[in-house]
């Protein structure tokens with residue numbers, strides 16, 4: 001439903017040219033939550049702002065439902081933009097308007113009647129859990145409540161796409177969670193396609209189905225979030241994953257071990273099987289768990305264990321071969337002879 005082809009955004013001034021987006025192509029499916037992660041300056045904002053032409057691309061196509069927005073005139077673009085809602089890190093609410101008026105404004109601009117506006121605003125307030133804040137002003141709201149107003153306003157005209165520009169970056173972790181839950185709910189309830197940019201892997205893990213990693217204006221890795229967590233390829237992607245799944249052992253700990261240290265990843269259904277206890281029943285080896293973690297990524301488990309195996313060399317070898325066969329994912333970190 002969203003198709004970006006060879007998108008380039010160059011910022012030109014008299015002094016120099018800066019490349020914001022450097023030849024990006026991607027496809028986002030209807031109903032998908034698509035994350036774009038990268039460090040500051042990677043080009044995430046430039047890219048997401050090109051999706052509704054808030055930034056005019058220098059070249060390339062931005063197709064929504066097959067229509068290339070870059071070819072539309074002002075009037076047609078205004079109409080097309082009604083299908084695309086957007087929320088921002090700093091909310092951008094009108095401070096002199098109440099919560100009700102902030103949301104109503106988007107509907108008025110789309111030519112709705114006062115009756116239609118009233119029905120829709122109440123519906124939206126209910127959806128975002130703010131029915132009791134209708135007559136409050138933004139200054140009287142918490143950050144999370146302000147973002148809820150932002151979401152209600154963005155959804156006012158029943159868009160098919162919601163663009164989220166670092167929408168939780170100004171919020172504390174528990175408020176972030178509640179806003180992400182709200183986004184998940186509206187994604188499911190309304191079938192809304194969500195594109196979000198973030199610099200936090202925790203946000204991606206929590207909500208995204210697919211992910212693109214951006215660096216220097218380019219997408220350097222893309223795929224299903226689970227696959228990227230299980231098998232990151234690029235060094236930058238590995239850095240982002242490590243911020244959530246830190247599992248490097250201190251060197252000192254490794255040096256003081258006597259057995260063979262192995263790292264096992266359990267992906268998907270195998271994480272729920274009793275591989276480790278089966279191992280100790282079947283082989284005459286001892287195991288000492290040095291690190292263990294199961295993360296749930298979109299409710300699918302991804303387990304990572306680091307274990308020291310001790311026993312007769314042959315038996316340890318057989319035990320390792322057994323785990324390798326069961327998990328297809330084992331790495332010998334250190335073998336102490």
Ligand SMILES: Nc1ncnc2c1ncn2[C@@H]1O[C@H](COP(=O)(O)OP(=O)(O)OP(=O)(O)O)[C@@H](O)[C@H]1O
Nearest residue numbers: 011018019020038039040041042043044045046047
């Ligand atoms: N309006 C602008 N004029 C000139 N250069 C710009 C403009 N906006 C962005 N850039 C440049 O484009 C590059 C990408 O910036 P962009 O804001 O898209 O990155 P980002 O990944 O969103 O970073 P951040 O998370 O810090 O916003 C940077 O080098 C930035 O300095």
